[in-house]
Amino acid sequence: MLTAARAPAPSLQVVDLAALAAAFTRLVTPLARKQGCAIVLETREPLMVRTDATRVEQILFNLVFNAVQAGAREVRLAIADGLTMSDDGPGLPETVRARLFEPFITTKPAGQGTGLGLAISQRLAREMGRS
Structure with missing residues (x-):
C-alpha cells in the first residue's frame, strides 16, 4: 500500500x-x-530553506491532525533553525512509540485510522533529505 x-x-x-x-x-x-485545539505558531523572521513545500504541508497536516485527534488542546509549531512541533496530548504508550513509523500502526479504534500517516510522513521527509 x-x-x-x-x-x-x-x-x-x-x-x-x-x-x-x-x-x-x-x-x-x-x-x-x-x-477544541489551538494551533500556536512561534516564528520571528523568515527562514529560507530548500525543500518541497507540498511535502512539508502534507507532513504538517499528518502530524497536527494526529495530535488533534488524540485530544491535544494545543499544538505548537516553532520556526528557529528549522521546524519543530509539540503538543500537549496524552502521549503514546511505549509499545506504540517503539513502532510509531511502521505502516498500519495506529492508536485509533478500528475503522478510524489507517496507521499510514506517520509512515508516509517519515518517507516524505527522508526523500527530501530530512528526518
Whole structure:
C-alpha cells in the first residue's frame, strides 16, 4: 500500500519556512478549533530553506491532525533553525512509540485510522533529505 502511495520525486525549491508554516496555520486553525485545539505558531523572521513545500504541508497536516485527534488542546509549531512541533496530548504508550513509523500502526479504534500517516510522513521527509 505504501508503494501505491508513492509521490513523484521531491521538487526542491527555496521556500520561506516561516511563511509556509503561517499559511498552514491559517488554513488548519478553524478545523482544529472545532475540535477544541489551538494551533500556536512561534516564528520571528523568515527562514529560507530548500525543500518541497507540498511535502512539508502534507507532513504538517499528518502530524497536527494526529495530535488533534488524540485530544491535544494545543499544538505548537516553532520556526528557529528549522521546524519543530509539540503538543500537549496524552502521549503514546511505549509499545506504540517503539513502532510509531511502521505502516498500519495506529492508536485509533478500528475503522478510524489507517496507521499510514506517520509512515508516509517519515518517507516524505527522508526523500527530501530530512528526518
